Amino acid sequence: DTGVSQDPRHKITKRGQNVTFRCDPISEHNRLYWYRQTLGQGPEFLTYFQNEAQLEKSRLLSDRFSAERPKGSFSTLEIQRTEQGDSAMYLCASSSGDSSYNEQFFGPGTRLTVL
Amino acid sequence: AQSVTQLDSHVSVSEGTPVLLRCNYSSSYSPSLFWYVQHPNKGLQLLLKYTSAATLVKGINGFEAEFKKSETSFHLTKPSAHMSDAAEYFCVVTLRSNYQLIWGAGTKLIIKP
Numbered sequence: 001d002t003g004v005s006q007d008p009r010h011k012i013t014k015r016g017q018n019v020t021f022r023c024d025p026i027s028e029h030n031r032l033y034w035y036r037q038t039l040g041q042g043p044e045f046l047t048y049f050q051n052e053a054q055l056e057k058s059r060l061l062s063d064r065f066s067a068e069r070p071k072g073s074f075s076t077l078e079i080q081r082t083e084q085g086d087s088a089m090y091l092c093a094s095s096s097g098d099s100s101y102n103e104q105f106f107g108p109g110t111r112l113t114v115l
Numbered sequence: 116a117q118s119v120t121q122l123d124s125h126v127s128v129s130e131g132t133p134v135l136l137r138c139n140y141s142s143s144y145s146p147s148l149f150w151y152v153q154h155p156n157k158g159l160q161l162l163l164k165y166t167s168a169a170t171l172v173k174g175i176n177g178f179e180a181e182f183k184k185s186e187t188s189f190h191l192t193k194p195s196a197h198m199s200d201a202a203e204y205f206c207v208v209t210l211r212s213n214y215q216l217i218w219g220a221g222t223k224l225i226i227k228p
Contacts, residue, residue: 004158031214042218043159056214090160093134095214102215103149106159 004107006092012113013082020078021110025094032075033104034067035091043091049075060071117142121209121213122218128196130226134178136222137190148189149207149216150180159205165189176200199225 005024012021025027025032030051035043046065048056064082068095069075079086089111093104123145124138142147148165163174170182176199180191189206 033214042221043216045215048214092213103161103164105152105161108158
């Protein structure tokens with residue numbers, strides 16, 4: 001078990017460009033979550049998958065944000081037409097559906113800087 | 116509705132002295148409660164969790180927390196601070212079997228030599 005991994009760890013882009021981040025959850029976990037964290041704040045929930053189904057996406061920050069988990073394993077988060085306000089740490093977490101306590105395990109995050 | 120309040124944004128203690136990070140929660144139902152720690156430039160790590168089995172919960176690195184229903188509190192303590200404890204600590208509440216975690220704003224723990 002290598003834990004939750006995210007790629008890339010850092011991304012610098014120019015305003016208006018599209019970016020895509022990848023998350024690989026713990027292999028036996030069927031639930032996957034995306035969060036955004038800005039400096040000095042706790043994580044802000046964005047979206048949630050159970051297997052390949054996206055069960056909650058109303059918290060995605062705008063229609064420029066989208067996420068997929070096509071085969072119920074890894075997931076991608078895409079931001080289109082990036083803005084400077086999108087600069088933040090994007091966190092992925094996973095959990096086991098067998099756990100009734102929803103203990104989530106986090107990846108190291110992708111730090112996005114929009115110039 | 117659920118909510119979490121971390122009463123201190125910063126806590127500063129000397130190395131070797133006790134640590135107390137305060138957390139109060141609000142929940143209509145029996146919650147699960149967690150403490151996560153985030154070291155600079157690192158991911159969030161689960162310190163400990165309360166799941167109703169015992170009110171005093173022991174976690175990693177010598178931390179523990181006590182669930183007090185009457186006070187709706189879940190304070191984090193450690194008898195003796197170490198320099199490596201310097202980090203941001205988050206108190207989190209969730210309903211069991213609910214995907215959504217409700218996060219406190221975080222407490223930055225500063226350790227003075």
